[in-house]
Amino acid sequence: MLSQCLRARQILVSKMNEQTLKETTQLMQMVGRDIFLAHLISSHGGNISVRVGDELCITRTGSMLGRLSDTDIVVVPVEGPSECDCEASSELIVHRALYQATNAGAVVHTHSPQTIFRSMLEDSIEPIDSEARLFIPCVNVVQSKKTVGSAEAAQLLAAELSREDAAPLAVLRGHGPFSTGATLLEAYRWVSVLECSCEQLNMRDMMGKPLKDYLG
Numbered sequence: 001m002l003s004q005c006l007r008a009r010q011i012l013v014s015k016m017n018e019q020t021l022k023e024t025t026q027l028m029q030m031v032g033r034d035i036f037l038a039h040l041i042s043s044h045g046g047n048i049s050v051r052v053g054d055e056l057c058i059t060r061t062g063s064m065l066g067r068l069s070d071t072d073i074v075v076v077p078v079e080g081p082s083e084c085d086c087e088a089s090s091e092l093i094v095h096r097a098l099y100q101a102t103n104a105g106a107v108v109h110t111h112s113p114q115t116i117f118r119s120m121l122e123d124s125i126e127p128i129d130s131e132a133r134l135f136i137p138c139v140n141v142v143q144s145k146k147t148v149g150s151a152e153a154a155q156l157l158a159a160e161l162s163r164e165d166a167a168p169l170a171v172l173r174g175h176g177p178f179s180t181g182a183t184l185l186e187a188y189r190w191v192s193v194l195e196c197s198c199e200q201l202n203m204r205d206m207m208g209k210p211l212k213d214y215l216g
């Protein structure tokens with residue numbers, strides 16, 4: 001009931017067109033479900049957002065990406081702060097920093113297990129498979145003392161993703177990737193591609209055998 005009230009108030013204070021909010025919510029529900037089914041998060045982990053003009057739709061704090069309801073989408077200004085900030089994901093600070101530093105239309109953050117493991121071995125991840133080598137040949141890892149809702153992490157990730165020639169995603173060591181894209185599907189794509197690559201890198205290390213060079 002509280003969430004319903006908050007949502008009603010949110011629509012009143014937001015400039016967002018109701019049809020746009022409805023369509024964005026449906027897209028976030030679809031991609032959130034895909035992220036969960038792809039094993040990129042635990043039951044309540046991760047967060048996603050979409051920019052609409054000078055506002056952003058972001059998942060509610062504690063929400064389940066695999067089963068997002070309409071009331072799990074919170075609308076806040078990109079510049080912030082707002083009275084709805086406390087309802088938003090605890091990573092709102094990172095999402096805002098990425099929108100302010102880049103021209104991203106969407107941000108995805110997951111707790112991809114193979115990627116997190118790799119981030120504890122490397123300072124930069126260099127995939128060995130052809131799909132990732134084509135799109136994200138080098139993904140950097142950043143580290144901050146506080147790893148959740150961290151101003152330091154927000155600053156490091158924004159600096160990393162706004163670099164010229166930077167990959168569209170970076171990994172916060174021990175926590176997971178933050179990805180940007182023109183669309184939500186694109187941002188989701190990069191965390192998915194990286195997770196597949198990290199699985200191969202981790203398998204290679206476990207095998208302990210040299211791999212055949214296929215690059216010629």
Ligand SMILES: [Zn+2]
Pocket residue numbers: 045046091109110111175176
């Ligand atoms: Zn997280």
